[in-house]
Amino acid sequence: xTRYAKTxxxxxxxxxxxxxxxxxxxxxxxxxxxxxxxxxxxIALNTWRVSRGVNVAGVILVHYNHEKHDxxxxxxxxxxxxxxxxxxxxxxxxxxxxxxQIIAVKGKVEDIRMLTEKLGGVKGVLNxxxxxxxxxxxxxxxxxx
Numbered sequence: 001x002t003r004y005a006k007t008x009x010x011x012x013x014x015x016x017x018x019x020x021x022x023x024x025x026x027x028x029x030x031x032x033x034x035x036x037x038x039x040x041x042x043i044a045l046n047t048w049r050v051s052r053g054v055n056v057a058g059v060i061l062v063h064y065n066h067e068k069h070d071x072x073x074x075x076x077x078x079x080x081x082x083x084x085x086x087x088x089x090x091x092x093x094x095x096x097x098x099x100x101q102i103i104a105v106k107g108k109v110e111d112i113r114m115l116t117e118k119l120g121g122v123k124g125v126l127n128x129x130x131x132x133x134x135x136x137x138x139x140x141x142x143x144x145x
Contacts, residue, residue, distance in 0.1 A: 009035070048109055048132040057106040058132035060116055066099045068124025075101065075122060082115045098126070105132075 011019070023034040048056050066072055079086055085107035092100040103119075105112050112132060120128040 044133075045131065048130075048134060049113065051109050051134060054109050054134050055107070055137050056109045056112050056132045056134050058104075058112075058130065060101075060103045060105060060112075060119065061127075061129040061131070062101040062103065062119050062125060063094075063127040063129075064099055064101070064122070064125045065097050066124070067097045071122060071124035072099075075119065075125075078115070078118050078122070079103065081118075082111070085111050085115060109134075 019031070019034060023029075023031065026034075028034045028037070048054075048058075062075065064071055064075070079089060085105050087104040087106050089104070090102040092102065094100055105115065109132075112130070116128065116130045119125065
């Protein structure tokens with residue numbers, strides 16, 4: 001049986017109101033259950049950021065303003081520097097000024113972190129969201145490395 005520890009969390013009222021609305025819309029009947037779900041998601045989405053020496057895969061979402069000087073070229077150059085970990089990329093036009101790149105990656109966590117940091121540091125990038133998971137290396141992949 002799972003043992004629970006009680007804790008107190010101070011939240012701005014508007015954030016608590018938003019949480020309650022989302023929980024109600026999803027049919028979640030308890031704030032505690034919703035907060036546990038949010039914490040699990042937070043851990044799953046961020047564990048890779050503090051891991052070392054593990055294999056990870058996922059996507060990096062890069063939302064940017066393509067009207068900024070040379071941003072497309074700089075993002076492409078960065079990706080070309082990391083062809084060993086980039087599996088594929090998709091370019092989506094959001095509006096006349098904004099684009100979204102969806103970059104599929106697979107490799108060592110340190111390399112994915114470096115790529116994410118480089119992409120996020122480009123002027124004109126509005127938001128970068130990495131969705132990364134850890135995976136176990138197969139025996140065939142171990143033999144290749």
